[in-house]
Amino acid sequence: xxxxxxxxxxxxxxxxxxxxxxxxxxxxxxxxxxxxxxxxxxxxxxxxxxxxxxxxxxxxxxxxxxxxxxxxxxxxxxxxxxxxxxxxxxxxxxxxxxxxxxxxxxxxxxxxxxxxxxxxxxxxxxxxxxxxxxxxxxxxxxxxxxxxxxxxxxxxxxxxxxxxxxxxxxxxxxxxxxxxxxxxxxxxxxxxxxxxxxxxxxxxxxxxxxxxxxxxxxxxxxxxxxxxxxxxxxxxxxxxxxxxxxxxxxxxxxxxxxxxxxxxxxxxxxxxxxxxxxxxxxxxxxxxxxxxxxxxxxxxxxxxxxxxxxxxxxxxxxxxxxxxxxxxx
Amino acid sequence: xxxxxxxxxxxxxxxxxxxxxxxxxxxxxxxxxxxxxxxxxxxxxxxxxxxxxxxxxxxxxxxxxxxxxxxxxxxxxxxxxxxxxxxxxxxxxxxxxxxxxxxxxxxxxxxxxxxxxxxxxxxxxxxxxxxxxxxxxxxxxxxxxxxxxxxxxxxxxxxxxxxxxxxxxxxxxxxxxxxxxxxxxxxxxxxxxxxxxxxxxxxxxxxxxxxxxxxx
Ligand SMILES: Nc1ncnc2c1ncn2[C@@H]1O[C@H](COP(=O)(O)OP(=O)(O)OP(=O)(O)O)[C@@H](O)[C@H]1O
Ligand SMILES: [Mg+2]
Numbered sequence: 001x002x003x004x005x006x007x008x009x010x011x012x013x014x015x016x017x018x019x020x021x022x023x024x025x026x027x028x029x030x031x032x033x034x035x036x037x038x039x040x041x042x043x044x045x046x047x048x049x050x051x052x053x054x055x056x057x058x059x060x061x062x063x064x065x066x067x068x069x070x071x072x073x074x075x076x077x078x079x080x081x082x083x084x085x086x087x088x089x090x091x092x093x094x095x096x097x098x099x100x101x102x103x104x105x106x107x108x109x110x111x112x113x114x115x116x117x118x119x120x121x122x123x124x125x126x127x128x129x130x131x132x133x134x135x136x137x138x139x140x141x142x143x144x145x146x147x148x149x150x151x152x153x154x155x156x157x158x159x160x161x162x163x164x165x166x167x168x169x170x171x172x173x174x175x176x177x178x179x180x181x182x183x184x185x186x187x188x189x190x191x192x193x194x195x196x197x198x199x200x201x202x203x204x205x206x207x208x209x210x211x212x213x214x215x216x217x218x219x220x221x222x223x224x225x226x227x228x229x230x231x232x233x234x235x236x237x238x239x240x241x242x243x244x245x246x247x248x249x250x251x252x253x254x255x256x257x258x259x260x261x262x263x264x265x266x267x268x269x270x271x272x273x274x275x276x277x278x279x280x281x282x283x284x285x286x287x288x289x290x291x292x293x294x295x296x297x298x299x300x301x302x303x304x305x306x307x308x309x310x311x312x313x314x315x316x317x318x319x320x321x322x323x324x325x326x327x328x329x
Numbered sequence: 330x331x332x333x334x335x336x337x338x339x340x341x342x343x344x345x346x347x348x349x350x351x352x353x354x355x356x357x358x359x360x361x362x363x364x365x366x367x368x369x370x371x372x373x374x375x376x377x378x379x380x381x382x383x384x385x386x387x388x389x390x391x392x393x394x395x396x397x398x399x400x401x402x403x404x405x406x407x408x409x410x411x412x413x414x415x416x417x418x419x420x421x422x423x424x425x426x427x428x429x430x431x432x433x434x435x436x437x438x439x440x441x442x443x444x445x446x447x448x449x450x451x452x453x454x455x456x457x458x459x460x461x462x463x464x465x466x467x468x469x470x471x472x473x474x475x476x477x478x479x480x481x482x483x484x485x486x487x488x489x490x491x492x493x494x495x496x497x498x499x500x501x502x503x504x505x506x507x508x509x510x511x512x513x514x515x516x517x518x519x520x521x522x523x524x525x526x527x528x529x530x531x532x533x534x535x536x537x538x539x540x541x542x543x544x545x
Contacts, residue, residue: 139543
C-alpha cells in the first residue's frame with residue numbers, strides 16, 4: 001500500500017543542515033494500522049509529510065497504491081493527494097466555515113454537484129456522529145468533536161490511506177479513546193489503511209497492528225506490535241516499550257530475569273510449576289499486564305537465588321512452556 | 330456656506346470612494362502575491378517577492394505630497410490633465426496601494442499555516458487556497474485593513490486639494506487658512522472627524538459581525 005524506499009529529508013536553513021529523516025525503508029500493507037512512534041524531534045512529522053508530499057523528500061521514493069508520488073508534480077500530484085486523507089494534531093479546520101462546509105470542502109474542490117455533496121456530507125456526519133452540529137462553526141466544538149470533523153473531512157474523498165499526525169495528542173484520555181475507537185472502526189469497516197504518528201506508546205498498543213520506532217531520523221525497531229513489545233530489547237527501544245515495568249537496579253540478586261507471557265502462556269500457572277518442578281525459590285520484583293490490540297501481555301521481573309545451573313534449568317523450563325525469558329543480570 | 334460644505338463633502342467622498350475601489354482592486358492581488366511568493370508558502374518565488382517588496386517599500390517611503398508631484402506625468406497621461414478631482418485620484422491610488430498591499434500581507438500571514446497545509450493535503454490548487462481558504466479566513470482582518478486604508482485616503486485627499494482636487498481639504502485651505510474664515514475651518518474639522526469616526530465604526534461593525542456570525 002505504502003512503500004518508502006531510502007527516504008531522507010534534510011532541511012536547509014541559513015546554511016545550516018538539519019537531518020530529519022535518514023535513509024528510511026518502510027512498507028505498509030493494505031489494511032494495516034501502522035504506528036510510527038518516537039520522541040519529539042525524531043522526525044515523525046517529516047516522515048508522514050513526505051508521504052503525501054506536503055514536504056519534498058531530499059532523496060528516496062514514496063509509492064502509494066502503486067503510484068510513485070515522488071515522480072509527480074502539479075495536477076497529477078494534487079489528484080493523488082485526494083486519495084490520501086490526513087488528520088492533524090490541531091485539527092486545522094476552517095474557522096470561516098461551518099462543520100458541514102468543512103466536510104464539503106474537499107468535495108467542492110473537486111467540483112462535485114450540490115446533491116452529491118449534500119448526500120455525501122450528511123452520510124459522513126452520521127458516521128462521526130455529528131449530524132446535529134452540521135451548521136455550527138468550529139469555535140463552538142470540543143476538541144474531540146473538532147477531530148471528528150477532521151476525520152469526516154479526510155474521508156470525504158474516500159481515500160485508501162489515512163495519515164494521522166499526533167491526532168489525539170491534544171485530547172484528554174477519554175476523548176482519545178473515542179477517537180482511537182473511531183479510527184479503528186474506519187480501518188475495519190472501510191478498509192482504510194492508517195498511518196498513525198504518535199509519541200504515546202499507549203496509542204500504538206490500542207490500535208496499531210504494526211509499529212516502527214523512530215529515533216533521530218532512523219527506524220530502530222519495527223514489526224508486529226506484539227512482537228516489538230515482547231522482543232528482547234535494545235537500550236534504545238527500552239525507554240519506549242519497557243516503561244511500564246520498573247525494576248530497581250540497586251537490588252542486586254543473582255539471577256534476574258524478565259519474563260514475558262503472551263497468549264496461552266499468560267493463562268497457565270507457570271511460576272508455581274517452576275517452583276515445584278525445579279525446587280527453586282522465586283522472588284517477584286515487579287510485574288504488569290497490559291493489553292496490546294485486545295491481546296494480553298504479561299511482564300514479570302523475577303529473581304532466582306542460586307548458581308548458574310539453576311538459571312540454565314529455569315531457562316529451559318520456561319522456554320519449553322513458551323515463555324520469553326531475558327536475563328537481566 | 331452650507332452649499333460650499335456640501336459640495337466639498339461630496340467631492341471628498343467621490344475621491345475617497347473611487348480611489349478606495351481602485352486601491353482594493355489592485356492592492357489586494359498585490360498583497361496576495363507578496364504572501365504566496367514568500368518563503369515556505371504556496372507559490373514561493375524569491376524573485377517576484379523580492380522585487381515586489383522593494384517596489385512597495387520604495388513607494389511607501391515617499392511622502393504623499395512628493396509622490397503627488399512626482400507622478401504628475403502619469404496622471405496627465407491617464408486622465409488628460411493633472412488638475413481636478415479626477416486627477417487627484419491617481420496619486421491617491423498610487424500612495425494607498427503599497428500601504429494596503431502590506432495590510433493585506435500581514436492579515437494573510439496571520440492565518441494558521443496548518444489550515445493551508447490541510448488544504449494542500451486535500452489537493453487544493455494555489456488559486457483555490459487563495460480564494461477558498463486564505464481570503465475567507467482573513468476576512469475580518471481584511472475588512473479592518475480596508476477601513477484604515479480608507480481613513481488614510483481621506484487624510485491624503487485633503488492634501489490633494491493643493492493641486493485643485495477640491496474637497497474638504499481644499500475648502501479648509503482656501504477659506505479657513507487664506508481667508509481667515511474660522512467658522513469654515515471649524516466646520517471642515519468637524520466634518521472630517523465625523524467622517525473618520527463613521528468609517529471606523531462601520532468597519533468595526535462589519536468585522537465584528539463576521540466574527541460573531543462565526544461563533545454561532
Ligand atoms: N521546516 C523545518 N525547517 C527546519 N527544520 C525542521 C523543519 N521541520 C522540522 N525540522 C527539524 O527536523 C527534525 C525533525 O522534526 P519533526 O517535526 O519531523 O519531528 P517530530 O518527530 O514530528 O517531533 P514532534 O513530536 O515534536 O512533532 C527536528 O530537529 C526539527 O527541528
Ligand atoms: Mg511532529
